Amino acid sequence: MHLDRRRFVTLLGVIALMPIAQTGFATPREVAMDTLLIDKPDGGVPNNRLPVLIYHRVIPPDIPDNAEYLEHLFRANGWPPQWRYPVYTFTHFHSNTPEVLGVYAGTAKLQLGGEHGNIIEVNVGDVLLLPAGIGHKQISADENFMLVGAYPPGIKADLCHDELPQLAARTKAVNAVPLPATDPVTGHSEGSMLVWHQK
Template sequence: MALKHVEPEMHYVHPTPHSPNSRLPIIVYRGALQDTSAESILSTIEPNAWLKGGQWKTYKIPHFHSNTHECYGIIKGSSTYLLGKSPIDPDTYENGETIGFVLHVKVGDVFVLPAGITHRSLDSEGDYEFIGLYPGTATPEGNGEPRFDMHWGKESVEETKRLAQQVEAVPIPDKDPLYGLGGPLPRIWGEVLSRQRLL
């Protein structure tokens, strides 16, 4: 499928007491998919070594993955996500800033959550459905399925800090899920980490 070039949006969410979140920005490609059939999404993204982990509808339980980044390709409908806030986090940081970021997405959009970002749908419309894809890491059993863990954002502050170290160790993929080698995501994420090393 021919892809039109879409400039990515970037959104940052800070760590909280119970959600590691990430130094890396959330990446959003608005309207990138012309054909949003599951088959077309897979044939577009999987060659870039982001592999299907599942096909789902609205999922309202907050959770995060400490061992992998995650890409969503939206098949149909729309949804509003709350990102970066665990179910037991306060509503604001100590400085009064609101915890969490609300993201609206719809059919044809693709977005990527760095490892550690707590996420859940608040509400959806139009029989919302999406495919979740993960950088190509097979399970230890070698059955070809991508591997991801599940955390519910209810861990202690100490355990969240430990998981944050695990999140930091997840490597940046070599390929952008849509545009492959030379695509925006590896460059953007790499530049963010390089700047922070200089601080």
């Protein structure tokens, strides 16, 4: 059928109003979020003046593959996923980058901040955004517990242990880490774009 200009423009308008199925596609979302401030050193763990952000129920219901959903969400928001794994069972941190951890299976108890730090429980759909320098380790987990981990573009995370003689140098390194350009869950708005950039 031949379309004149007016019919073509009308058709475009109708198409623009049609709903597009979003099932299985990750998009930046506004989700419930808690903050946890761990700004004092613990042994050789520097921690950070920026709070940990804990997003809840990030994965929508009826998603066929939780891991792929989180990977797509992080990638779409400028945080290329780098691994699928649980959390190490020893205290460690990264002095050169923030890190995002998305729970796609199981449940676990994690300790944040060092050997005297807070213990929190994480479940499927929880996402933790850790500033550089925040100590973390796995205390316990069920057999299904798995995460997607990601960092800002072009970053290879270092692996630092709780070593008191290194605290001053690593604190200096942590303080020099730039703020990320986007939030891995919410994109260019909300989340760390508000909380971290206001600090």
